[in-house]
Amino acid sequence: xxxxxxxxxxxxxxxxxxxxxxxxxxxxxxxxxxxxxxxxxxxxxxxxxxxxxxxxxxxxxxxxxxxxxxxxxxxxxxxxxxxxxxxxxxxxxxxxxxxxxxxxxxxxxxxxxxxxxxxxxxxxxxxxxxxxxxxxxxxxxxxxxxxxxxxxxxxxxxxxxxxxxxxxxxxxxxxxxxxxxxxxxxxxxxxxxxxxxxxxxxxxxxxxxxxxxxxxxxxxxxxxxxxxxxxxxxxxxxxxxxxxxxxxxxxxxxxxxxxxxxxxxxxxxxxxxxxxxxxxxxxxxxxxxxxxxxxxxxxxxxxxxxxxxxxxxxxxxxxxxx
Amino acid sequence: xxxxxxxxxxxxxxxxxxxxxxxxxxxxxxxxxxxxxxxxxxxxxxxxxxxxxxxxxxxxxxxxxxxxxxxxxxxxxxxxxxxxxxxxxxxxxxxxxxxxxxxxxxxxxxxxxxxxxxxxxxxxxxxxxxxxxxxxxxxxxxxxxxxxxxxxxxxxxxxxxxxxxxxxxxxxxxxxxxxxxxxxxxxxxxxxxxxxxxxxxxxxxxxxxxxxxxxxxxxxxxxxxxxxxxxxxxxxxxxxxxxxxxxxxxxxxxxxxxxxxxxxxxxxxxxxxxxxxxxxxxxxxxxxxxxxxxxxxxxxxxxxxxxxxxxxxxxxxxxxxxxxxxxxxxxxxxxxxxxxxxxxxxxxxxxxxxxxxxxxxxxxxxxxxxxxxxxxxxxxxxxxxxxxxxxxxxxxxxxxxxxxxxxxxxxxxxxxxxxxxxxxxxxxxxxxxxxxxxxxxxxxxxxxxxxxxxxxxxxxxxxxxxxxxxxxxxxxxxxxxxxxxxxxxxxxxxxxxxxxxxxxxxxxxxxxxxxxx
Numbered sequence: 001x002x003x004x005x006x007x008x009x010x011x012x013x014x015x016x017x018x019x020x021x022x023x024x025x026x027x028x029x030x031x032x033x034x035x036x037x038x039x040x041x042x043x044x045x046x047x048x049x050x051x052x053x054x055x056x057x058x059x060x061x062x063x064x065x066x067x068x069x070x071x072x073x074x075x076x077x078x079x080x081x082x083x084x085x086x087x088x089x090x091x092x093x094x095x096x097x098x099x100x101x102x103x104x105x106x107x108x109x110x111x112x113x114x115x116x117x118x119x120x121x122x123x124x125x126x127x128x129x130x131x132x133x134x135x136x137x138x139x140x141x142x143x144x145x146x147x148x149x150x151x152x153x154x155x156x157x158x159x160x161x162x163x164x165x166x167x168x169x170x171x172x173x174x175x176x177x178x179x180x181x182x183x184x185x186x187x188x189x190x191x192x193x194x195x196x197x198x199x200x201x202x203x204x205x206x207x208x209x210x211x212x213x214x215x216x217x218x219x220x221x222x223x224x225x226x227x228x229x230x231x232x233x234x235x236x237x238x239x240x241x242x243x244x245x246x247x248x249x250x251x252x253x254x255x256x257x258x259x260x261x262x263x264x265x266x267x268x269x270x271x272x273x274x275x276x277x278x279x280x281x282x283x284x285x286x287x288x289x290x291x292x293x294x295x296x297x298x299x300x301x302x303x304x305x306x307x308x309x310x311x312x313x314x315x316x317x318x319x320x321x322x
Numbered sequence: 323x324x325x326x327x328x329x330x331x332x333x334x335x336x337x338x339x340x341x342x343x344x345x346x347x348x349x350x351x352x353x354x355x356x357x358x359x360x361x362x363x364x365x366x367x368x369x370x371x372x373x374x375x376x377x378x379x380x381x382x383x384x385x386x387x388x389x390x391x392x393x394x395x396x397x398x399x400x401x402x403x404x405x406x407x408x409x410x411x412x413x414x415x416x417x418x419x420x421x422x423x424x425x426x427x428x429x430x431x432x433x434x435x436x437x438x439x440x441x442x443x444x445x446x447x448x449x450x451x452x453x454x455x456x457x458x459x460x461x462x463x464x465x466x467x468x469x470x471x472x473x474x475x476x477x478x479x480x481x482x483x484x485x486x487x488x489x490x491x492x493x494x495x496x497x498x499x500x501x502x503x504x505x506x507x508x509x510x511x512x513x514x515x516x517x518x519x520x521x522x523x524x525x526x527x528x529x530x531x532x533x534x535x536x537x538x539x540x541x542x543x544x545x546x547x548x549x550x551x552x553x554x555x556x557x558x559x560x561x562x563x564x565x566x567x568x569x570x571x572x573x574x575x576x577x578x579x580x581x582x583x584x585x586x587x588x589x590x591x592x593x594x595x596x597x598x599x600x601x602x603x604x605x606x607x608x609x610x611x612x613x614x615x616x617x618x619x620x621x622x623x624x625x626x627x628x629x630x631x632x633x634x635x636x637x638x639x640x641x642x643x644x645x646x647x648x649x650x651x652x653x654x655x656x657x658x659x660x661x662x663x664x665x666x667x668x669x670x671x672x673x674x675x676x677x678x679x680x681x682x683x684x685x686x687x688x689x690x691x692x693x694x695x696x697x698x699x700x701x702x703x704x705x706x707x708x709x710x711x712x713x714x715x716x717x718x719x720x721x722x723x724x725x726x727x728x729x730x731x732x733x734x735x736x737x738x739x740x741x742x743x744x745x746x747x748x749x750x751x752x753x754x755x756x757x758x759x760x761x762x763x764x765x766x767x768x769x770x771x772x773x774x775x776x777x778x779x780x781x782x783x784x785x786x787x788x789x790x791x792x793x794x795x796x797x798x799x800x801x802x803x804x805x806x807x808x809x810x811x812x813x814x815x816x817x818x819x820x821x822x823x824x825x826x827x828x829x830x831x832x833x834x835x836x837x838x839x
Contacts, residue, residue, distance in 0.1 A: 160333075160336075160337075161340065163337070164337050164340050164341060164344075164805065166760075166763070166808075167337065167341075167759075167763065167804065167805045167808035167809060168341060168763065168801055168804050168805055168808075169762075169763040169764075169766040169767050169770075169804050170763065170767060171766070171767040171770050171782075171785075172766075172785070172797070172800050172801050172804055175785055175786075175788075175789045175797060175800075176345055176348045176349060176797055176801065177348065178789050179348075179349055179789055179792050179794075179797060180348045180349060180351040181351070257672055257674075258767075260672065260674055261674055261767060261771055264674050264771060264774065264775075265770060265771065265774055265782070265786060266774075266786060267786070267789065274674065277674050277675060277678050278678075278774075280678040280679075280682060281678060281681055281682065281775065283682070287682075290675070290678050290679075290682075294671065294672070294675040294678075297672055297674075297675070298670050298671055298672070298675070301669070301670045301672065302670050305666070305669070305670065
């Protein structure tokens with residue numbers, strides 16, 4: 001299947017369209033979150049001119065009561081987001097309030113807006129997943145290519161450590177990183193998850209490189225005098241990286257779940273969907289908190305999996321080993 | 323096939339070593355708290371390099387440093403009390419490297435050094451012979467002592483004196499050890515075993531008496547159990563604490579030369595000390611103060627029960643579901659769809675959510691009992707792990723049903739179910755078994771989640787506690803155990819696959835090949 005025709009075929013599938021819409025929705029939400037919900041005004045005109053309090057200094061207002069924020073910006077022309085509170089803001093509705101326009105999913109036992117918490121959870125999950133995935137691809141693609149193409153000693157040298165990384169449960173790797181870096185560092189967590197996922201990517205790419213390297217057209221190109229770099233660039237890599245690229249949506253989903261799992265275990269980032277799920281274990285917490293987080297998580301998983309299956313089928317690539 | 327399996331098994335060792343190195347490196351990346359005192363840093367081995375010690379300290383180097391400081395202070399007309407305390411602590415072990423060169427020092431320096439040695443002489447019960455004044459006569463005393471006692475400061479002599487005392491302890495046999503002072507410590511710790519029976523307590527107490535005397539209770543362990551009425555437990559605790567003290571301070575009383583110096587460059591490191599402490603000293607878990615291995619075994623039972631039950635359930639269920647989806651699939655396509663939905667649901671919903679729902683439903687009273695939490699946790703785990711083996715089994719069974727042998731079976735009246743479960747499962751089962759190892763890391767993560775959801779006392783909850791307490795030993799054991807289990811399961815899966823599939827058996831290195839022609 002040629003690349004362009006394949007992608008057009010993928011684009012025409014209904015499953016892809018629906019999955020893309022949901023995924024794109026979450027990604028846009030995560031990027032432009034402050035337009036919807038923030039503890040401070042989106043735009044305000046102070047003495048020094050216009051500024052963006054929600055973007056430039058959200059931590060200053062993270063736990064400030066909405067009434068206090070309004071009084072602080074009373075003399076400024078402030079434009080507030082749709083829901084003027086952050087995930088940690090104690091709202092005026094009080095604890096365990098029912099759904100309303102101001103709080104579409106009500107409030108939790110600490111009077112925080114559940115809907116806003118879900119929205120901010122998306123940013124935590126998707127930013128970590130994107131970072132870890134980028135790291136996994138950046139590490140895994142070259143390592144898998146080198147191991148598969150150079151073979152023999154290089155293969156052993158690279159494959160054994162990759163097997164080693166792959167053998168350790170990710171949750172243990174995250175636990176080790178948490179001990180080594182006790183602060184809530186997104187980069188450290190992404191590096192840990194990215195390293196483990198890089199091993200998966202490298203194994204996938206290595207297998208494809210080895211298989212493609214034995215194909216007739218590669219042997220013919222070599223016989224015609226193509227050098228190794230050209231062989232890799234023109235003939236092997238375009239085919240070998242395809243399964244890894246097709247597995248990106250799946251990888252994204254698996255990292256989002258992993259992030260939720262680590263947060264559920266208390267090893268992840270604050271504000272994550274996993275942390276909301278863990279609150280579900282506390283009988284005093286309203287049921288809507290874990291249900292909302294579970295629904296959000298499920299929608300990301302469903303859209304990513306549907307996208308992956310469609311892309312995988314359409315590209316006729318072998319399934320990943322997740 | 324056996325050769326291939328053995329080669330794979332041998333990989334466990336370098337794999338475990340690699341994981342332990344990486345893990346240790348990660349765990350020691352954070353610098354120790356600045357609030358720790360010098361002694362606390364030393365007790366936790368932060369004074370040592372991580373993996374390689376190019377210049378391990380020994381009694382000679384420490385004595386040399388102390389003497390230099392004392393001599394420098396004497397030249398300034400001062401007294402370096404800190405260096406004096408070091409020399410006093412080093413005691414008899416320092417004498418073989420100090421006394422032979424005493425005469426090479428300047429007279430004032432010599433006198434300054436022997437002044438600091440006076441408490442050592444008292445500890446060695448030589449104070450009756452030690453001159454009262456600190457001057458040339460004291461120097462003469464130490465020179466004479468060395469002339470007459472040099473032969474006693476010999477490893478063989480010291481070792482046999484210690485053994486005689488340990489076996490037939492009398493006051494007369496204790497005196498030579500007291501005169502050897504700290505020089506006897508390495509040999510005392512050679513025979514200082516943790517008592518397990520009441521009759522071993524007296525021997526251990528006897529040895530501890532000498533150890534405490536020559537070290538003046540330096541950093542006396544907090545659980546020191548003394549005197550004859552102490553029980554086995556209390557004495558064992560004291561011996562364990564003193565052995566921990568020896569692990570920290572052993573090189574203060576030993577000379578490192580030749581091969582021992584080479585070995586010390588690896589053992590006198592944070593990593594080397596940690597390995598020794600874990601393996602030989604039965605390291606304790608900070609939270610419960612029980613031996614880490616004991617705690618691991620206790621919690622491991624819970625985790626392995628869940629893991630085994632979940633994997634078994636998942637693979638058994640996968641066979642049934644795959645067969646259900648495949649048999650008669652041409653006419654009943656809904657079966658395949660039903661199986662797909664059934665296996666994908668836990669994946670989409672996530673086991674975390676399922677665990678939370680079940681735990682919340684069971685409530686705190688029913689969560690931690692066998693009747694409540696365990697079956698639910700096992701069921702959720704099995705359901706969550708169902709998707710992968712089911713998919714692979716279906717992928718393997720569909721082509722099997724299209725083979726001529728399958729058609730032949732059907733024509734002879736063999737039922738589709740029998741054909742799939744008995745004949746098809748053989749080849750497909752091997753394929754799935756080979757994937758068992760790749761499932762393990764995911765399964766372990768899920769078990770940790772379910773333990774947290776149901777509050778089960780397994781390795782997962784223990785690991786979370788270890789993270790909170792920075793318990794290096796526990797985390798290392800979990801990482802090593804996980805790696806070893808994955809490698810072993812990989813070998814098991816491959817062997818199962820090979821035993822079920824003759825083509826693979828022949829293809830493996832060392833496999834028997836059928837002769838053709």
